[in-house]
Amino acid sequence: MLSEGVIKFRYDHDERALDSRAFADAVCELASWREIMAHTGLVGQDPQRYDGAGYGNVSMRVGAPSAGFGRRRFLITGTQTSGNRCITLDDFCVIEQYDPRRNWVRSYGRIKPSSETMTHGAIYDLSASVRVVLHAHTPVVWRLRRQLRLPTTDAAVAYGTPEMVDEVKRLYRSSGLAESRVFAMGGHEDGIVAFGRSAAEAGQALLVTLARAYALECKQQGIGLCRR
Numbered sequence: 001m002l003s004e005g006v007i008k009f010r011y012d013h014d015e016r017a018l019d020s021r022a023f024a025d026a027v028c029e030l031a032s033w034r035e036i037m038a039h040t041g042l043v044g045q046d047p048q049r050y051d052g053a054g055y056g057n058v059s060m061r062v063g064a065p066s067a068g069f070g071r072r073r074f075l076i077t078g079t080q081t082s083g084n085r086c087i088t089l090d091d092f093c094v095i096e097q098y099d100p101r102r103n104w105v106r107s108y109g110r111i112k113p114s115s116e117t118m119t120h121g122a123i124y125d126l127s128a129s130v131r132v133v134l135h136a137h138t139p140v141v142w143r144l145r146r147q148l149r150l151p152t153t154d155a156a157v158a159y160g161t162p163e164m165v166d167e168v169k170r171l172y173r174s175s176g177l178a179e180s181r182v183f184a185m186g187g188h189e190d191g192i193v194a195f196g197r198s199a200a201e202a203g204q205a206l207l208v209t210l211a212r213a214y215a216l217e218c219k220q221q222g223i224g225l226c227r228r
């Protein structure tokens with residue numbers, strides 16, 4: 001848990017810039033949801049949390065849905081960008097290939113990929129219909145994950161590892177995750193993942209889960225809720 005933000009996979013990364021014409025729409029759509037996530041405390045950087053490492057990241061599939069496993073090309077925020085107030089094209093990179101078995105990624109962009117890249121790739125491999133993945137950190141949702149009946153990965157499985165990929169697949173097959181679109185990462189403090197056929201669908205699933213957690217907390221606190 002203390003290794004938040006540390007890249008645990010091997011990568012072949014080409015530092016060539018992303019084409020602004022090709023990626024403007026995808027980057028700005030992701031940036032808009034990342035902005036909302038930052039306002040709601042789901043993405044950011046705080047000296048008091050996770051030893052000061054940034055938390056939360058967003059991605060969008062930009063390749064054909066028909067591409068095979070490990071080849072569903074996606075755009076993702078770069079490593080250590082979660083605390084950035086401003087985000088630009090150069091803060092994103094493209095994952096061209098990912099292989100959880102070899103724990104390897106091929107990517108390009110001005111910045112290296114997020115440490116959560118392998119988890120994002122695993123979610124794109126669940127279904128060709130998944131187009132956006134949002135990874136948030138939220139203490140209230142994570143703490144109340146059982147009461148919220150959120151599918152949760154095994155706590156013994158660390159983020160960004162091949163084992164996490166198998167865990168995500170297991171949940172998808174067995175827990176109704178295809179419909180609920182949100183799960184908690186049991187071994188990753190405060191970690192939540194939402195996904196959808198669009199940024200709006202993933203974002204909505206995430207924010208509705210956050211609202212459900214606050215409502216539950218309100219009841220637990222004797223009908224009242226304080227702003228943090």
Ligand SMILES: [Zn+2]
Pocket residue numbers: 004055056116135136137159188191
């Ligand atoms: Zn995380």
